[in-house]
Amino acid sequence: MMTGIVLCGGASSRMGQPKALLEIDGETFLSRSVQIVSSVCNRVIVVAGPNQELPVLPDQIEICRDLVEHCGPARALISALENCLINSDHVFVTGCDYPFISAGLIQWMARLAARDAAVLAVVGGVFQPMPAIYPVKATCGLSEIQSMKKLLAQLPATKITESELRQVDHDLAAFKPINTPEDYEWAVRYAASGAIRKPD
Secondary structure, three states: OOEEEEEOOOOOOOOOOOHHHOEEOOEEHHHHHHHHHHOOOOEEEEEEOOOOOOOOOOOOOEEEEOOOOOOOHHHHHHHHHHHOOOOOOEEEEEEOOOOOOOHHHHHHHHHOOOOOOEEEEEEOOEEEEEEEEEEHHHHHOOOOOOOHHHHHHHOOEEEEOHHHHOOOOOOOHHHOOOOOHHHHHHHHHHHHOOOOOOOO
16 A cells, blocks of 8 residues: 655744644544545655654654755655655655645545656646655655755656546635645635545
8 A cells, every 4th residue: 555644844934833733624634634644555655854743643644854854845755755665666655734635635646647757637737746656766765855846847647637626625625734724714705614524
């Protein structure tokens, strides 16, 4: 089965408070993300900052600490792949600030995974680095890459169009990162609207 990675070590500078600890539907962003990813992936790794405070997580969840604080998602991902002895060919990767991922989306993307290729959504004409599926060996081979944009440019990829995505995520909510207080207000309203089902 596929390994899941949840990145949460960002600075949260635009939010003004740690995004991993924000709550929606009575649970933190990080707990919510971990619960959803765990429902599909047999192994889940949370990649956090060196001294970052985390909510209580299930015992089976692995914590991988960044060596450098706020090193960025590309470096955090590659470091985790290099240091966590991952046996699966691919990893599903998301950030804790993408609270509207779903088990159905992860399973659907996983079925599209091909050897040494990423599975990437294209929203608004732009490749989305998360949520996405990355090939372990090919990604580890790009250890000098410092940004997600450069990482995506170097990886072969299976592309998913917006029309295809809407089959499993009508509003494309899974691909909206919650970066600012305004985004958070929207997320709370969206969750309360009943447009999504709370994860099992």
